[in-house]
Amino acid sequence: MEMKGIQQAVAGARMAYRTGRTRPLAFRVKQLKALQKMLTENEDKIFQALKKDLHKSQFDVAIFEVVGLQNEITLALNKLPDWTAPEFVSKNMLTIMDEVYIHREPLGVVLIMGAWNYPLALVIQPLIGAIAAGNAVVIKPSEVSENMAQLLQKLLPQYLDKELYPVVNGAVPETTELLKLQFDHILFTGSSSVGKIVMEAAAKHLTPVTLELGGKSPCYINKNCNLDVACRRIAWARYVNCGQTCIAPDYILFNIWLDPLQMFYGDDPQTSPDYGRIVNRHHLSRLLSLLEGLKVTHGGDYNTQQLYLAPTIVANVDPNAKVMQEEIFGPVLPIVPVAGAEDAINFINNRDKPLALYIFTNDKKLINRMIAETSSGGVTVNDCMIHYSISSLPFGGIGKSGIGAYHGKFTFETFSHRRACVIKSFRMESLNSVRYPPATESKLKWTRWLLMKSHGSSRMKQMMIGLLGVLIAMALKVNNKYLHLYSATHPG
Numbered sequence: 001m002e003m004k005g006i007q008q009a010v011a012g013a014r015m016a017y018r019t020g021r022t023r024p025l026a027f028r029v030k031q032l033k034a035l036q037k038m039l040t041e042n043e044d045k046i047f048q049a050l051k052k053d054l055h056k057s058q059f060d061v062a063i064f065e066v067v068g069l070q071n072e073i074t075l076a077l078n079k080l081p082d083w084t085a086p087e088f089v090s091k092n093m094l095t096i097m098d099e100v101y102i103h104r105e106p107l108g109v110v111l112i113m114g115a116w117n118y119p120l121a122l123v124i125q126p127l128i129g130a131i132a133a134g135n136a137v138v139i140k141p142s143e144v145s146e147n148m149a150q151l152l153q154k155l156l157p158q159y160l161d162k163e164l165y166p167v168v169n170g171a172v173p174e175t176t177e178l179l180k181l182q183f184d185h186i187l188f189t190g191s192s193s194v195g196k197i198v199m200e201a202a203a204k205h206l207t208p209v210t211l212e213l214g215g216k217s218p219c220y221i222n223k224n225c226n227l228d229v230a231c232r233r234i235a236w237a238r239y240v241n242c243g244q245t246c247i248a249p250d251y252i253l254f255n256i257w258l259d260p261l262q263m264f265y266g267d268d269p270q271t272s273p274d275y276g277r278i279v280n281r282h283h284l285s286r287l288l289s290l291l292e293g294l295k296v297t298h299g300g301d302y303n304t305q306q307l308y309l310a311p312t313i314v315a316n317v318d319p320n321a322k323v324m325q326e327e328i329f330g331p332v333l334p335i336v337p338v339a340g341a342e343d344a345i346n347f348i349n350n351r352d353k354p355l356a357l358y359i360f361t362n363d364k365k366l367i368n369r370m371i372a373e374t375s376s377g378g379v380t381v382n383d384c385m386i387h388y389s390i391s392s393l394p395f396g397g398i399g400k401s402g403i404g405a406y407h408g409k410f411t412f413e414t415f416s417h418r419r420a421c422v423i424k425s426f427r428m429e430s431l432n433s434v435r436y437p438p439a440t441e442s443k444l445k446w447t448r449w450l451l452m453k454s455h456g457s458s459r460m461k462q463m464m465i466g467l468l469g470v471l472i473a474m475a476l477k478v479n480n481k482y483l484h485l486y487s488a489t490h491p492g
């Protein structure tokens with residue numbers, strides 16, 4: 001896309017946003033339903049694009065890309081009236097007769113930048129919440145999954161408002177240009193290194209960011225567990241999408257490994273329709289360089305032409321090995337021996353806070369201990385990755401694995417401003433009289449008391465408090481009369 005085209009797309013989205021047409025709920029509902037229709041009517045095109053980009057199977061496209069989006073749209077459609085309703089909150093005595101509530105308003109024009117590994121889900125999932133919250137959205141898919149990027153550029157304008165939701169395609173020069181422009185929020189999914197570039201560009205405009213990054217997610221296996229089931233669940237999570245998943249278990253802290261790979265992919269994973277491919281040559285050679293000098297326990301064979309790397313296991317890995325220094329993001333699973341839980345906790349805490357942590361054990365005390373003594377974006381016990389699929393949980397990182405979170409209502413919140421609203425009437429002025437000059441000891445006492453009392457927001461409570469307010473106002477009226485009399489008879 002030409003630079004001028006990028007500027008025009010963003011300016012067009014801002015102009016369209018200013019017309020106010022994203023504000024009515026009916027408009028947002030219409031756009032969400034259109035998005036739903038887009039996913040249903042184009043299942044095959046979506047599958048073909050993901051097959052070309054990442055050799056994804058029909059099963060994986062349904063389970064990992066599309067179903068979650070359908071669920072999120074249904075949730076937003078069902079909950080939108082609740083999410084957007086004013087939230088009445090508790091108040092102090094000084095505002096007891098007033099309407100006090102939080103109003104969720106759209107942020108404006110937001111930018112969503114996706115990664116290439118789940119190139120549909122990682123763009124559309126945040127888009128759902130951004131539309132629900134009433135924003136205009138500039139969409140930047142990853143150029144690395146080029147077939148999906150092109151498909152999104154073709155399909156989205158056919159279903160959604162063309163001006164409000166433009167798709168900008170391109171690589172580093174186009175993204176750099178895009179990031180020079182002003183947005184009201186940026187949600188970026190990708191690597192920590194590009195995350196820094198995004199945050200730096202955003203800082204120039206004081207634009208808030210949500211950064212969905214990656215890192216090395218550890219997986220601790222305690223001997224008190226069903227090892228057979230544990231290894232199966234871990235292998236599923238490590239090797240799906242050929243290991244190119246942000247929350248895949250990156251390495252194992254344990255000594256033994258039972259091998260479920262034959263059961264998943266047969267004797268030759270290269271011929272299995274369920275086994276994916278590395279996205280490009282650059283990433284394949286990056287992965288091969290991580291394996292250099294290591295004694296591969298299982299797999300390790302590859303085919304550059306086919307972008308194939310076998311499901312690979314490396315046992316007894318030294319914590320200082322290259323494969324332990326960066327996120328693997330491929331079908332390689334190092335096993336690092338640890339002496340026990342204490343050792344595992346120290347190992348995890350000595351490194352950057354991960355996006356996910358996995359613990360396999362039957363020991364409830366150990367589960368509580370590990371959750372209490374470590375930190376990560378999310379944690380799943382006795383399975384991997386499934387916390388991602390639960391819309392009522394916030395999904396995001398901590399420290400170097402990310403800033404902010406989304407999914408379900410959290411996406412709507414990410415793209416909304418919580419506006420503090422107080423609506424007063426002109427009545428009950430005697431309640432206010434305590435804060436007006438001239439200041440007196442008695443007024444100070446009353447004001448302090450009125451400001452300190454906080455009251456809930458239920459209807460019954462509001463009525464009781466209202467009544468109390470009238471009584472206080474009356475008392476203050478009498479009191480004020482004496483105060484004035486006192487001031488008049490005691491000048492100075």
Ligand SMILES: NC(=O)c1ccc[n+]([C@@H]2O[C@H](COP(=O)([O-])OP(=O)(O)OC[C@H]3O[C@@H](n4cnc5c(N)ncnc54)[C@H](O)[C@@H]3O)[C@@H](O)[C@H]2O)c1
Pocket residue numbers: 113114115116117118122140141142143144170171172175176189190191192193194195197212213214215245246247327329355402
């Ligand atoms: N937390 C999550 O939800 C999540 C999901 C998927 C991937 N990830 C992480 O993303 C990483 C892999 O994804 P990726 O390779 O697509 O990430 P990436 O950082 O290379 O690219 C992400 C986006 O940034 C843009 N980009 C790339 N280089 C840029 C530059 N120099 N200046 C400006 N923009 C640039 C790309 O066009 C793309 O849209 C891994 O670290 C993975 O863990 C995180």
Ligand SMILES: CCCCCCCC=O
Pocket residue numbers: 064117118244245246247385386388389
């Ligand atoms: C149920 C697991 C889905 C995993 C999708 C992860 C997206 C990040 O790479």
